[in-house]
Amino acid sequence: MQSHGPHTPTQLRRRYIYAALVCAATAALALPLRDRLDAANIVVIFLLAVVIVALRYGRGPAVLAAFLSVGLFDFFFVPPHYSLAVSDAQYLVTFAVMLIVGLITGQLTAGLRQAAVEAMARENNTRALYEVARELAGALTFQQVLETSQRFALNTLESRIALLLPDAEGSIHAPAGADWVDGVTAALAYQSPAYFENDAGASVLYLPLAAPSRVRGVLAIIRIDGRIGPLSDLRQLLDAYASLIGIAVERLHYAEVAQRSQMQVASERLRSSLLSALSHDVRTPITALVGLADALVHGKSPLTGAQCEIAESIREQGMRINEMVSKLLDMARLSAGHVKLRREWQPLKEVVGASLQLLGATLRDRQINVDLPQDMPLIEFDAVLIERVLCNLLENAHKYSPAEFPIDITAAVRGALIEVAVCDRGPGLPQDTARLFEIFERGERESATPGVGLGLAICRSVIEAHGGMITACNRPGGGACFSFTLPLGTPPSIEPEETMSGA
Template sequence: MRIRPYGLGIFGCIALTLLIAPLRTAIDLSNIALLYVLLVVATAVWSGRGPAVVTALLGSLAFAYVFVPPYFSLAITEVQHLITALIMLGVALLVGHLTSTLKNHVEAAKVREQHSRALYVLASQLTAAQTPADVLKISNHFLTTSFSVDDVRIYSPDAFDNLPAPLSPAGLADIIASRNLATVPVPGTTRALTVVPLRVARGLQGVLGFVLDDAGTLTGHARELLEIMASVVAVALERIHCAELAKTTEVKMASETLRSTILSALSHDLRTPLTALVGMADTLAEGRATEPEKQRAMIVAIRDQGLTINRLVSNLLEMARLQSGAVTLNKAWQPVEEVIGASLQQMRMQLDGHPVKVEIMSMLPPVEIDSVLMERALCNLLENATKYSPPGTGIDLSAGQVNNWLEIEICDRGPGLPDGCEAEIFGLFRRGQCESNIPGVGLGLAIVRTIVEAHGGRVDAENRSDGGACFKVRLPMETPPLVAELEAQA
């Protein structure tokens, strides 16, 4: 029992008596009694029920001894004065009790409000948790700030065979069956291992365990708070588990779709040229093409079909290399004209029959790029233009600087892009004309996007107003080292 609150009540009673004793003839007894009742109320608010009862008893004695005639005597001769003293005592005790009860309710409401706020913060933080480790970290912070605990752990069902002492698998099974919070004393200490089952509608997610310094401090409200907290944690773990299942299922479905797409594309785009190769090879082998011109034409066709298969396999290997993240950009300052010229030179055979109109802004500064990869990207765009452009139609290629960006645009005179597919065609195995007889599996533009984005740029596609499609590559331009040094010296 704490002495100080009682001392404050006793001191207040003595001080009030000494203060109003000289005025006892000037103040009515009922008013004096009200002053003592007021003192009891103040004591109840400040110190609680016990000190208020002591103050009420002591105040009644002081009232009867000092203020009720005959003075300084507890022998009350008049019935009216006795009734007044008894009523004062009863009212003081009742008011003190009610005030103390109200104070306890207010304090309990404040605690519940604090706990509700803490639970709200906990639930808000758990919504952002991505892994069970995140849930454990957030739960540990909540428990250590709300209770005096340490060694917070979450035991998943597959870890029930490796439990710390003094918890045993059999004891844990009993706790789980009870569905309630339980404490297991730690031998030789006042501490206790507290275990709360983490249950959701689907089943048991595990148990939450922590070491409490004093299990006796767990009041009914504290136990209720911990069980609510465990429910929130269990829901968070269930959400993470379901998200992982959904992600795994999505990856499996995407992998299956990708596998089917690859098989479908390869079966079409490999079978067609291989069939042609076998047919032309049989024709040559059987001597049915006797004229030199026909033989030469078949040999050229065999070469073209072989190049088609080679480009297909090269694109597959290149995309696999880019997707694996094993590509390191070997950047160097390159003149834009040389990169474009090298790309046109590599594509000279495919561009035969498609006149290319090249417009490059004069005095373009060099750009820091991986020339090999960037030439590959431009070659893929040029190849795409030749595939979809009718024979004899031209291809426009332009390059220029817009603000701090290098823009390279390649436009064709083909059928254009289907409405709404301007962004989708850069995806893996996506094609603008899915049912066309033009060979390809939809890798070229995906490779272009991967290379350009690796350089910090972007590639866009749109339809030309007068027919055809345009592909625009935008690359960031920086000041070359020599120019930067000259500007710094100036």
């Protein structure tokens, strides 16, 4: 950085002395020419001296030079010589004009010089900033960002810096090895979007690393000589510097996020291809097992009654293995956390009917009462998954209640939700109903009733993915009730038919 700000008193005093010396030298050089040159020309030489002083030493020395020049001109070159007295009164006009011209040209020149110096400093800063922007744009690691920023701070700002990034909880801590950084002030700078100066007397500036989406951290900066003034004068430069670092940090953050999600996608792909391979590889032998057992029963060579029963049992066990495998695969898919719901607007009645049809054989001898309101709106849900929920609840109700009692399916609109319930007249539920929905949890331990305890966990995952809730309670008059809710939403409109004439 070019030093053009305040200077030390010694430097300042020296400039005035140099200004005086320049004027003295001018007088000494012009003295031999006194008799050969016209007084007007001597005046011009002194004005030149004032311009030179203004160029080299600035405004104050230029003023001094203007006055000194008039004095020296009077003393040495205006008759009577070697006296400040003036014989010809018209020289007073010369003095006045000389002084005024000297002052004006001196000030203009000094202003011009200062502007040039400042422009050059700005240009240097801009170039350095451009340079650091370019390097930060190419930085691939946080270490590179830090090193680039440190180099800029040292070369352009004569400063040391520390970059403070928030930890996983979003709080800022002073880095180890930078004892000049005050963590508390840095944390304040992180929270307030504005530029933050330390208390009076301190020498550290704290700037938020503002990036497009949010503040990414804090830049702490201290000049090597400890003076804060030169930094405070460069607010714009520092803001730009801090936001360049912020953008670089944000870019690295998003690059990391992108990489992580890419890895997640890859592992998710592996997982689902494993699942579908497993699903295929397990189902193929089960299909053969079930089919071959069935072929024995239906085959032309007659089996004895006992053999027939054995073949039926083999088939039944095969179907049970299949059911368990299906549930495990369902659970594996659902517990991955990102089930893709194929939501469509549809009547609840249809999926209830489909579930009953699917369980047709199981529920053959069971009385099922379906009581759905006639004017129920369409609901948006994934039919395959809700069918699975209904089937699981119906199977449970069937398994855990005596065959002579009916199972009731009811639904009702409650505010912005629809509540669907499957109720039985079995022995009811244990006290802690919430645990029923945990994975591998069963109402009764080591019971003779078959099942692995996945059904309700699957139900909960499906319902929660739909933004609903599933609960269980004991029914007044005995029995268990499982009910789930689904959000109602606004069904799409349907154009009425133009003509209602008969078919």
